[in-house]
Amino acid sequence: MTKKSARKHLSPRTQAIHGEALSKSWEFSHHLIPPMTASTTFRLGSLTRGAEGFSSFADDTKDKPIWIYDRLEEPTTKMLEDQLAVLEKGESAVTFGSGMGAISSTLMTLMKSGQRVVAHKTLYGCTYSLITNWLPRLGIEHSLIDVNNFKVLEKELSNPQTRVIYFESVSNPILEIADLAKITALVKAANKKRKADDRIYTVVDNTFATPWSLRPIEWGVDFVIQSLTKNISGFGTEMGGAVIAPKSFEGMLRVARKDFGAIIHPYSAWHIMVYGISTQAIRFEQQQATAMKVAQFLEKHPKVESVTYPGLKSHPQYKLARKYLISPENKFCPGTMISFNVKGNMKRCQKFVDDIAQNSYSITLAVSLGLTKTLIEVPGFMTHSAIPEDKRGESKIDPRAIRLSIGLENAKDIISDIEDALKRI
Numbered sequence: 001m002t003k004k005s006a007r008k009h010l011s012p013r014t015q016a017i018h019g020e021a022l023s024k025s026w027e028f029s030h031h032l033i034p035p036m037t038a039s040t041t042f043r044l045g046s047l048t049r050g051a052e053g054f055s056s057f058a059d060d061t062k063d064k065p066i067w068i069y070d071r072l073e074e075p076t077t078k079m080l081e082d083q084l085a086v087l088e089k090g091e092s093a094v095t096f097g098s099g100m101g102a103i104s105s106t107l108m109t110l111m112k113s114g115q116r117v118v119a120h121k122t123l124y125g126c127t128y129s130l131i132t133n134w135l136p137r138l139g140i141e142h143s144l145i146d147v148n149n150f151k152v153l154e155k156e157l158s159n160p161q162t163r164v165i166y167f168e169s170v171s172n173p174i175l176e177i178a179d180l181a182k183i184t185a186l187v188k189a190a191n192k193k194r195k196a197d198d199r200i201y202t203v204v205d206n207t208f209a210t211p212w213s214l215r216p217i218e219w220g221v222d223f224v225i226q227s228l229t230k231n232i233s234g235f236g237t238e239m240g241g242a243v244i245a246p247k248s249f250e251g252m253l254r255v256a257r258k259d260f261g262a263i264i265h266p267y268s269a270w271h272i273m274v275y276g277i278s279t280q281a282i283r284f285e286q287q288q289a290t291a292m293k294v295a296q297f298l299e300k301h302p303k304v305e306s307v308t309y310p311g312l313k314s315h316p317q318y319k320l321a322r323k324y325l326i327s328p329e330n331k332f333c334p335g336t337m338i339s340f341n342v343k344g345n346m347k348r349c350q351k352f353v354d355d356i357a358q359n360s361y362s363i364t365l366a367v368s369l370g371l372t373k374t375l376i377e378v379p380g381f382m383t384h385s386a387i388p389e390d391k392r393g394e395s396k397i398d399p400r401a402i403r404l405s406i407g408l409e410n411a412k413d414i415i416s417d418i419e420d421a422l423k424r425i
């Protein structure tokens with residue numbers, strides 16, 4: 001049954017279409033598309049088999065999984081996980097009901113009271129809230145630094161309480177690029193001085209980049225997070241999250257998911273696998289080509305103060321972008337996200353965004369990203385509002401910064417909607 005399983009030498013573009021087409025999770029080999037499973041519980045046949053299912057739960061060395069109960073494991077979800085692991089070049093993947101479910105369960109799996117997470121200063125708002133509001137209640141401290149400031153990072157790594165280094169490969173919303181090779185080299189050096197049980201782990205949220213643009217595990221990162229809600233599912237209909245992890249942590253992550261309960265619905269897993277993953281590369285490349293045109297247009301517009309897009313030479317870390325944001329087919333892959341400021345004060349920014357919300361056809365004022373529809377938002381007042389106002393400067397969140405997530409519309413239509421709104425402010 002594993003005859004057609006993803007083969008290492010194939011392009012990820014091909015692997016995303018076929019996946020583990022005949023995986024051990026799927027017993028219906030005559031279907032071209034895996035059937036959608038929806039069974040909260042499974043018939044076990046004998047007490048011996050039931051007991052074996054429980055005792056072997058989270059043991060992936062077993063030949064054939066024994067499905068017991070949806071919250072533990074189920075076939076569609078497992079097939080999605082197999083595909084995600086292949087695409088992110090990891091050993092295993094565990095999915096969750098949302099990106100935040102994956103982030104919180106991963107940190108809870110890796111950390112305990114008395115330990116510290118060292119995180120980059122600029123983070124998605126809810127991740128910031130998790131680290132600064134919730135983890136301290138459990139005795140898990142944090143330090144927020146610039147992970148690309150290697151002197152500061154080295155100092156944090158020498159703290160015996162430090163257990164996890166957490167950051168986004170391309171930060172939300174300001175599109176900074178983390179210098180993965182340098183960061184993981186420093187972590188490796190620090191781990192040489194520690195016992196195996198005390199080692200420091202790197203956890204990287206790769207949502208903005210997606211595996212089509214960057215594979216952090218290839219640069220030595222231990223755990224990769226994806227909010228599947230975004231570009232991987234791509235159509236704005238499903239929520240999901242995943243952690244791609246070393247095999248030795250897969251079981252513990254599954255136990256964490258079982259006990260915390262942040263499971264993905266198999267219906268969502270099926271949609272993400274069948275529609276999302278198989279079209280991700282082509283959607284990402286098309287959206288990215290449009291993002292480049294939109295960023296170039298914005299850069300030249302007299303009413304625009306600044307534009308940040310990793311594909312523009314003006315990006316402060318353009319060299320890092322060229323090093324890390326590379327597709328599996330070796331093409332520069334600067335992504336689908338743009339940040340920009342219009343000239344003038346907050347009132348003018350608001351006038352522009354409201355104008356888009358009311359008059360634009362191709363751009364919608366809405367949070368989320370990576371979808372077929374182009375979305376606009378103001379992170380300082382929306383997705384990142386969980387960061388207290390007095391800390392937004394530290395997190396480099398400019399209240400006037402506008403975030404654009406480019407969709408699949410014609411580039412000319414998006415540009416014309418922006419141009420019209422700029423004329424009216």
Ligand SMILES: Cc1ncc(COP(=O)(O)O)c(C=O)c1O
Nearest residue numbers: 098099100124172207227229240
């Ligand atoms: C970079 C990043 N990570 C994680 C998340 C959380 O994902 P979800 O909304 O699926 O919980 C988001 C959501 O916007 C995000 O932008």
